[in-house]
Amino acid sequence: MPLAPSQSQIIASTAPILAEHGLTVTRHFYDNLLGNNPELRSLFSVTSQLPPSSHQPAALAASLHAYATHIDDLTPILPIVEKINQKHASLNIKSEQYAIVGEGLLKSMAELLGPEVFTDEVRDAWTAGYNQLADIMVGREEAIFSDHEKKRGGWRGWRSMRIVKRVKESEDATSFYFSPSDGGDVPDFRPGQYVSVRIDVPELEYKQIRQYSLSDAPPAEGSSNTANGGINGHVKVNERAGDRAYRITVKRESGLDVHDPEAKVHPGYVSNLLHDTYNEGDIVEMSNPGGEFFLDQDLEDTAPVVLISAGVGLTPLMSMLQTLLKKDNASQRKISWIHVARNKAVDPFADDIARITKEHNNVKSRVFHSSPSESEKQGVDFDAAGRPDLLSFDENERRELLFIDEPKARYFMCGPNGFMIGNAKALKQMGVEGARIKMELFSVGSVGA
Known part of the structure; x- marks a missing residue:
């Protein structure tokens, strides 16, 4: 049911109050929600609830x-709502859970803001406003679930997957x-997308979920028994994998002992468990x-593509790069790979990128190492020391890269958020439209620039 004009005015009038006190309300809300509904704890990252980040609140x-x-x-x-819808679908949020959240949120607003x-x-x-928004989101998420089920190999909910x-x-x-542990198929995906991985965490007495970008091209129909999409050719999946497999590339936070009682509140806890x-x-x-x-589906065959990443942020862009290289028109498109890592030891796919740029004349790379080791050689192991400052690129680099x-x-x-915002602003200063x-x-939240 649409909101009455008077109700819209009342909600709008609370915007300044939420700007000042919203985080206090949402922290209180999450504390109560998870305390009163322990079955929901598996849906939320423990570390995303805690200061200093408090990402989810x-x-x-x-x-x-x-x-x-x-x-x-x-x-x-609407772009923010779509981001949330996609996240909720990945977490397999159920429509009835919106009522639990709504009740708890309104209760926290009442308790914290006062009568x-x-x-x-x-x-x-x-x-009324929450119910309206919940109806919109439930409808969109149901559409996402339906689209998943219609795809070859698609499914709804959680699926058992074996590490091959x-x-x-x-x-x-x-x-x-x-x-898939059932021997079935897996659906294609759009290069850049992620999956949610759910694992048991006995120390927490409930499961935890994390999102990881798929780091390879979508598995092609009728593909050979090669897990990396056929580009690298150096990794073969054994017979248990069938013809189609997914790859994620996970960074671990060094120095974390998963057996330490305090480890469960560390942001790298689940990645360390996987490792x-x-x-x-x-x-x-x-x-x-x-x-x-x-990667845009309507991307023109010859439209140049620039892939800019920092650290493990290269994973969804690697999926895009591999996909572009598999297309029939691959050699017609100019591609730039601009990446920064601390040094070569922690630079995933460094050898793959070097080989790709050697084999594909249309692909150029500029690799930065912010803290190169003494054994590294500029011009061999990396192109430039420090971090990329797009505004410092000379006229030729701006044109060719x-x-x-x-x-x-x-x-x-x-x-990282600051890395992306800074580079987006630099591109806009050079005349690139935000679109x-x-x-x-x-992480939880949205990016602004």
């Missing part, structure tokens, strides 16, 4: 404020290859691929 507070601000026209926040602010009229307006190969890519990153305790033959649960960050003079060029970025720049963030 901060994201919810920002979403509530955005909803109140744009209550008369939700168009500006003088959260009057009966405000409560009624926000109840582990490959150490760098000092701190390992690729895991997965194939330390999961081997070939072990089983995890996985969601369908999803996410709104992906950034394709600034080409209006069809597209830009895809993944890395041609896409960014992904490996």
